[in-house]
Amino acid sequence: GAVVSxxxxxxxxxxxxxxxxxxxxxxxxxxxxxxxxxxxKQSLMLMATSNEGSKATYEQGVEKDKFLINHASLTLSTLxxxxxxxxxxxxxxxxxxxxVYEQYFGPGxxxxxx
Amino acid sequence: xxxxxxxxxxxxxxxxxxxxxxCNFSDSVNNLQWFHQNPWGQLINLFYIPSGTKQNGRLSAxxxxxxxxxxxxxxxxxxxxxxxxxxxxxxTSGSRLTFGEGTxxxxxx
Numbered sequence: 001g002a003v004v005s006x007x008x009x010x011x012x013x014x015x016x017x018x019x020x021x022x023x024x025x026x027x028x029x030x031x032x033x034x035x036x037x038x039x040x041k042q043s044l045m046l047m048a049t050s051n052e053g054s055k056a057t058y059e060q061g062v063e064k065d066k067f068l069i070n071h072a073s074l075t076l077s078t079l080x081x082x083x084x085x086x087x088x089x090x091x092x093x094x095x096x097x098x099x100v101y102e103q104y105f106g107p108g109x110x111x112x113x114x
Numbered sequence: 115x116x117x118x119x120x121x122x123x124x125x126x127x128x129x130x131x132x133x134x135x136x137c138n139f140s141d142s143v144n145n146l147q148w149f150h151q152n153p154w155g156q157l158i159n160l161f162y163i164p165s166g167t168k169q170n171g172r173l174s175a176x177x178x179x180x181x182x183x184x185x186x187x188x189x190x191x192x193x194x195x196x197x198x199x200x201x202x203x204x205x206t207s208g209s210r211l212t213f214g215e216g217t218x219x220x221x222x223x
Contacts, residue, residue, distance in 0.1 A: 002159075032209060034210070034211070038155075042215075043200065043213045043214065043215045043216055044157075044200070044202075044213045045213075046210055046211070046212075049209070049210065091155055093155070093157065095157075095211075097209070101144055101145035101162070101164075101204060101209075102145065102147065102159075102162045103147065103202075103211055104159060105149070105156070105157035105159075107154070107155065107156045108155040108156065110155070
């Protein structure tokens with residue numbers, strides 16, 4: 001149990017376009033999901049907390065207009081990178097909590113902006 | 115916010131060796147998790163261990179909450195144990211996890 005999926009696994013897009021990444025909890029409901037970003041050889045950095053039915057809470061320094069988060073249902077959260085630029089290239093990972101305190105992570109999405 | 119420090123940053127072992135990874139944190143926590151990030155980037159839950167000791171096969175973990183540290187033990191290491199091991203904690207206020215910088219483990223055959 002406690003499986004989190006992400007789609008796509010990897011994506012290449014041109015500078016200036018938008019990309020949507022989906023995060024799904026497959027065998028549990030999640031009122032809260034989290035989005036992280038990871039650069040090569042670095043740790044995970046929390047970008048935002050996604051709450052079902054309400055606006056996401058963004059960490060300091062994360063542009064909410066650039067990284068749009070929608071928690072459409074109890075099993076789906078989406079992250080849209082708008083007007084992507086090469087510096088947005090990174091590994092994006094989502095997580096969800098099937099139980100209080102314990103987080104499970106998706107396999108990640110590798111975004112390359114050319 | 116809470117600070118999380120992991121040591122050592124890098125560790126190279128021969129297959130069959132044992133190792134201990136350490137995680138220090140600066141404040142009281144509701145949650146402490148250990149993860150293994152495999153070469154493809156997937157974070158695999160190893161332990162949810164805010165306090166006490168747990169064992170799962172060749173892996174075990176101990177958290178001493180009063181002294182603000184946790185240890186991850188890997189015995190009889192295998193090449194498939196290679197990857198990055200992260201410790202992450204959740205403060206008593208809020209639900210966000212704060213990650214340490216990780217320990218890069220390489221197990222050579």
